[in-house]
Amino acid sequence: MLCCSVDQLIADDPLRMVDELLAARGINVSHETVRQWALKFGQGFANQIRRRLPAAGDKWHLAEVVLTIAGVKHWLWRAVDQNGKVFDILVQSRRDTRAAKRLLCKLMKRQCRTPRVMITDKLASYSAAKREVMPAVEHRKHKGLNNRAENSHQPTRRRERQMTRFKSAGQAQRFSSVHDVINNLFPAPPPPPSSRGEPSRSDPSLSILGRGHRRHR
Secondary structure: OHHHHHHHHHOOOOHHHHHHHHHOOOOOOOHHHHHHHHHHHHHHHHHHHHHHOOOOOOEEEEEEEEEEEOOEEEEEEEEEOOOOOEEEEEEEOOOOHHHHHHHHHHHHHHHOOOOOEEEEOOOHHHHHHHHHHOOOOEEEEOOHHHHHHHHOOHHHHHHHHHOOOOOOHHHHHHHHHHHHHHHHHOOOOOOOHHHHOOOOOOOHHHHHHHHHHHHHO
């Protein structure tokens, strides 16, 4: 319920939409009450969120995805660590060295450090920006290595379809920034063993292997 309410706020809907959403779940409050809640409890929640955030990893996965906003192409640049934690996102109208450099500078300013390894696709702009900003950092360029960053774009794509595209670059920036912070707090659970290619206990092949093993003993 909290995530639904936050999504409504991110989408630039008025507070009246939030009290209607809560009313549908049996909670009758006014939009002014919602605003007072945010003023009274918001800072406390924010402090708890910061304490709950896991430590950042030392591998930075960087990727960019195209967004069409009002008929104009924009690029959403995202950085995550090896555990899927989103460091930052940046919506820009360019996909060049200047845009990549701006992302790296913003990351270094917020993280107060450089990564041990930077992993990207083969876009040449990353290499040029890295040489200027952090030349000593190891850079690995391979499409297959960067699945972590590519997969982190999927929630934004789903929300973009639900909202019938973003109305402006500012809206896309605001939504993605807050949405990624929420995703960091509620990471997706690891896949079950069977989905990782490991046989489950109910797999009939295990019983066959077991019978064969006992037969040869």
